Amino acid sequence: MTSHDDQPPRLTTLTFHGPLSEARARRLVDRLAATGPRTVLDLGCGWGELLLRVVGAVPGATGVGVDIQAEDLARGRAAAEERGLADRVVFAEESATDTTRGPADVVLCLGASQALSSAAPPRSTVEALRALRGLVAPGGRVVLGEGFWERTPTGDELAAMWPDARADEHLSLGDLVDAAIEAGFRPLWVETASTEEWEEFESGYRCDTEEWLAAHPGHPSAAATRARVDAQRAGWLRGYRGVLGIAYLTLAPVV
Missing domain, CATH: 3.40.50.150 (Vaccinia Virus protein VP39)
Structure with missing residues (x-):
């Protein structure tokens, strides 16, 4: 039986799946x-x-x-x-x-x-x-x-x-x-x-995962999850933000 802590929850802080206020x-x-x-x-x-x-x-x-x-x-x-x-x-x-x-x-x-x-x-x-x-x-x-x-x-x-x-x-x-x-x-x-709509969406898209990583730094899947979410954030901040x-x-x- 697996714990609910095994994986981060998915997109629970988002109302819309996109930058929509x-x-x-x-x-x-x-x-x-x-x-x-x-x-x-x-x-x-x-x-x-x-x-x-x-x-x-x-x-x-x-x-x-x-x-x-x-x-x-x-x-x-x-x-x-x-x-x-x-x-x-x-x-x-x-x-x-x-x-x-x-x-x-x-x-x-x-x-x-x-x-x-x-x-x-x-x-x-x-x-x-x-x-x-x-x-x-x-x-x-x-x-x-x-x-x-x-x-x-x-x-x-x-x-x-x-x-x-x-x-x-x-x-x-x-x-x-x-x-x-x-x-x-x-x-x-x-x-x-x-x-503002973009920032709310982009932050909300990763918020669940970031909270999970902060609470489970030693979890077996933490390294892969951290790499994935860091790459997503970098793509926004260094790539398509404002573009x-x-x-x-x-x-x-x-x-």
């Missing part, structure tokens, strides 16, 4: 709820916090969250049960690629466009936007959370990021919005994550 989430939910959606589809949903909030804000609305991470989906189901939404929200463990779950009145895709295309980035972003256009109902809304370069990264910054990071891996914000227009949308709202942005685009399909 409570204030921005409230604004997004209010704007989406005002359109009176009957159906909500969340692709790469994780534990579906925004999905649950949109469905909860619209009486009678139903939602589907799609992801391949079973642990996150279980967290989403537990949250739906706690909020009295278990009969209105389904969390499905399946791939979002070529999904037949649409069309829906609201389609969410936050930090998960790679689940909609097998192409290499940034082509995957373009293909994901085309897929989203086919999944949203007429008069509906898409909210896409997508990475973009705030400026061209230097060679040293790229070397400090994830393996094989490339200067052409992301679009600029202007090119990202243009790609959405070319895919058949009009951009209703163009927002970008703030430094990689996250855009939140609220898009309306062109009839």
Whole structure:
């Protein structure tokens, strides 16, 4: 029998799996709820916090969250049960690629466009936007959370990021919005994550692990865990901090 101390807990301090503040989430939910959606589809949903909030804000609305991470989906189901939404929200463990779950009145895709295309980035972003256009109902809304370069990264910054990071891996914000227009949308709202949102997410992403490492320095897996989390933090602080942005685009399909 294993102890709960054998491994650090996972992402318990995060509300959203991305740099998204409570204030921005409230604004997004209010704007989406005002359109009176009957159906909500969340692709790469994780534990579906925004999905649950949109469905909860619209009486009678139903939602589907799609992801391949079973642990996150279980967290989403537990949250739906706690909020009295278990009969209105389904969390499905399946791939979002070529999904037949649409069309829906609201389609969410936050930090998960790679689940909609097998192409290499940034082509995957373009293909994901085309897929989203086919999944949203007429008069509906898409909210896409997508990475973009705030400026061209230097060679040293790229070397400090994830393996094989490339200067052409992301679009600029202007090119990202243009790609959405070319895919058949009009951009209703163009927002970008703030430094504060990034810091809250990045710190929260590692907080559980850092607390566990502080309490279990001699654990057999501590060295490997410490190396992993130190590399993640360095990638942010020495690599993509102030370089990689996250855009939140609220898009309306062109009839």
